[in-house]
Amino acid sequence: MYSKIISSEFNIPLKQVTNTLLLFDEGSTIPFISRYRKEMTGGLDEVIIGDIKNRYQQLQDINSRRETILTTIEKLGELTDELREKIENSWDANELEDLYLPYKPKRKTRAVVAREKGLEPLAEIIFKQDNKQLEDIVFPYLNDEVPDIDTALQGARDIIAEWISEDLKARNVIRQLFEHDAVISSRVVKSKEAEAIKYLDYFEYNEPLRKCRSHRLLAIRRGEKEGFLKVSIAPDNEIALQRLIPLFVKGRNSLSDEVKYALEDSYKRLLAPSIENEVAAASRTIAEMEAIKVFATNLRQLLLAPPLGQKRVMAIDPGFRTGCKVVCLDAQGQLLHNETIYPHPPQKDLKQAVRKIETLVEAYKTEVIAIGNGTASRETEAFIRKIHFKQNIQVFVVSEDGASVYSASKTAREEFPDFDVTVRGAVSIGRRLMDPLAELVKIDPKSIGVGQY
Template identity: 60%
Template sequence: MTQTFHRMLSATLGIPEKQIEKTLSLLSEGATIPFISRYRKEATGGLNEVQIEAIQIQYDKLNELAKRKETIVHAIEEQGKMTAELQKRLDETWDSATLEDIYLPYKPKRKTRAEIARQRGLEPLATLLMLQREPNPEKRAEAYVKGEVKNVEEAMKGARDIIAEQVNENERARNCIRNAFARQAILTAKVVKGKEEEAAKFRDYFDCSEPLKRCSSHRLLAIRRGEAEGLLKVSLGPDDDECTERLERLFVRSNNACGQQVAQAVQDAYKRLLKPSIETEFAALSKERADDEAIRVFAENLRQLLLASPLGQKRVMGIDPGFRTGCKVVCLDAQGNLLHNENIYPHPPVSKPKEAFAKVQKMLETYKIEAIAIGNGTASRETEEFLKQHTFRQDIQIFVVSEQGASIYSASKIAREEFPDYDVTVRGAVSIARRLMDPLAELVKIDPKSIGVGQYQHDVDQSKLKKSLDQTVESCVNLVGVNLNTASTHLLTYISGLGPQLAQNIVNYRAENGAFTSRKELLKVPRMGNKAFEQCAGFLRIPHAKNPLDNTAVHPESYCIVEQMAKDLGCNVSELIASKELRKNIKPERYLTPTVGMPTLQDILQELEKPGRDPRGPIKVFEFDKNVRTIDDLQVGMELPGIVSNITNFGAFVDIGIKENGLVHLSQLADRYISDPNEVVSIHQHVRVKILNIDLERKRIQLTMKGVNSGN
């Protein structure tokens, strides 16, 4: 079975069997995807995280199918109906739909019309009709008029019910209709009568019809949401007449009275059994594909958001802006610890701008603030303008930060544990400031679904979504690496090989024993075994450690290689890292071993060149157009600066500094043809857009980037 799986995975994924075998072996030993991708390149042939994850997903699917097979085999054997030919077919089948088709005739049924007819002794009559030789079937049916069968018509109807079920359970018939659905199924949506006003947001789908194979994932999910809310009536199906004709060609072999009865049964089978069954199958299949696509887009957006540029360890002032309740201001040190908080009231109705500025200036000086982060919610533009109107005594950078999910965090258990003595407004402002310093470290504390970069996330398979988003967070955290001495429990949880308990144990150990001085010290943490250490060590950094390699992505298992390189060049490791000239003299081929190949050696050399490098780029200051505050300020043809706030398959949403985000449709993103918005834009990218259309009633803004000199 294992070899069969390896062969099938290789054919499906286009990856050699040997690499699949090694990867599955590592996964079964408890190795994580980030660890395998980063530190086991020789074993996997350099497979990346996406390929390793695909192997895992497909392998799990095959295992599920194998378990389903066992259940089916057991059920058929219990009925005493297993044959060598049937067993062979089951053994060779690895397609879920085909497997269920084979099992269908043996599947225990509730009391169907056909089953009732069989119990009334009408199966021989059904067989007679199917032979299609009897010139006068109604005469023969008289013999079956007894007991619960009151007349000839009832006998004929019962026989047709049996034939209809046989047609429904026939593999050729099911594949015939399945092929018709695959080729020509039309998805139709209509508004439910009397619900036009309530369904206004689904106006685009009030009377729409399109081939299922051309229906994009976002349209299908929108239609299905409208259906789930009871606002749209949705159907899915091919050309009924053509399907019936195809089935008749399969089963009707005579033009006599028996043939006519079979034709009637075929029509009933299609309408009552086959079509609803295959429609359900295709509805589920298309929904699954749409889910997968929506989850893929969400995960990619989340990855871009988590890997947004950090300001770094600087002293930051965070402002959660507001009108009536004022602006909550917090001051943090370079490690993100809260030093001070208070309210200022620069805006109406209180309107104390002079007092507010004096307070801000005092806080900037007292806490040696280097940058200001303003949340992008209510009163954000006004607060930014208020600050920029004044001249500070020191050079201060001002950033506007997305506050999506900040309110979720501020009321969460994590926030309460971090700041038990402060209310939600303080916690929210702290989150805004920390997002500027290190978006990744702060955003991992929030449920990804609350961050505002997905679409239809509540409509897709929730377990699949959670798994994908968790893997995305894990991938990002391990790509960047974390400071072992400052990382929160929540951030450490996502490090390869750790999890909630070990993460908490690390934080507890740190609190009791002070900062870690070496990676080796991790082995003193309760429940930290050799396997967990192997998985996590390379992703944990210790700045200013005695061994400089402890602040790099070089794994402790490879320290001996670097030490040998330094020894061969007559220097120590610190000198080797510091000197480009020394590193030029390293001949990596000299350090090849049966387990250490060129991929690992190249990674080591790259890391020595830029130890502990952060893959995220530098942060940039951004400014909205000062003349635009509301949708009423917009005019068609106006060019504006904006920030990409969300990406979907059909385009990108851009924040232009007002409540409503504008949409740049896929066709308006570039002067050339593109199939994926990610070819042109990324989350939080600074762009310039032109206004194409403004729909004030629906609060929709259409934008274009064509012919506009976009920023970066």
């Protein structure tokens, strides 16, 4: 069952998919399958195998949800053969939820209150839109709880609004409109403008959702989560209503007018917010998957960067006020010496700094200098390049993302128990030039700075 769906969606031969799923059921991991079971998978690589696993899990979750929905509706005595067939044949999570929506236990909604007042038969009469006088059809429903015509009509409209919001065709029409034409908008929370300055680009922002790049969408959602932005996703209201009216408004009489009022209320109060939440969640998932792919690609490139090899390295963690921490490493990356120089303001002891660098290069036979790319990096690189060494010294600027995280880690403390975090950070900068993979595996990937920001 799952194999046929995945085979069709991924355009992969059925046998390869079936064998891959069997391996997953046996508890095999993606690395194991991609490396040691090529003969069973037909040589599928680890990326495709990972995609198959993710889709397999999604389909299993949908099937589990389907069983819950069927059991719930059956207990209510509402499970017809037609409804069962629709539910059993659906592999779309949204469609399943749409089919379940009319039977889902409801809180005390306006429609529920109206039903409790006995107004559902009135709603049914109005919804048929026969050419009848409103007063004539409403009068039988007036009582102590429904004292006047306006109260009765409002209750009937509330029920009709709920019917429209649960209608499968209406939901699909609005879902497609959101997916193709919705605009994502963000506005700054006025009372938090000063605090929200990092989200300045999104203080008054509008963009078609389909064109919103993943990094922008995630930034907007992050600003919303932090309480700085108000975010909405919506198509043009008039277009949405024009798509819905032909589905429900059948004539031009007073009853049709009531249905139209109910439809407008349904879209604004029930249908649009429901589909907006659904589309927002889906778009965020897509953006997060895109961000993960970017992160994985960048991380892979960084980890597989060619190593400098066994050369004696001087590594510098640059800074202004606190100075530049300098460490000297042997060809195996072992720490030989550490020093602090102050070539920049406020101290700006250039002569002393030059003298120390020249002495250390000579003493430890330095072949390469690695400079961290953080604060004062450009100034430090310019300072180093102005020094006339006796031999040719290569100078590299090295990413120091994650170096501070490593320097405060348990691993760094165990490796350098007698040195502070500044020394450990400088050592990390030097070692990641010598052998990026060996050094970067010590750092949590999320701290390496290879994502979309």
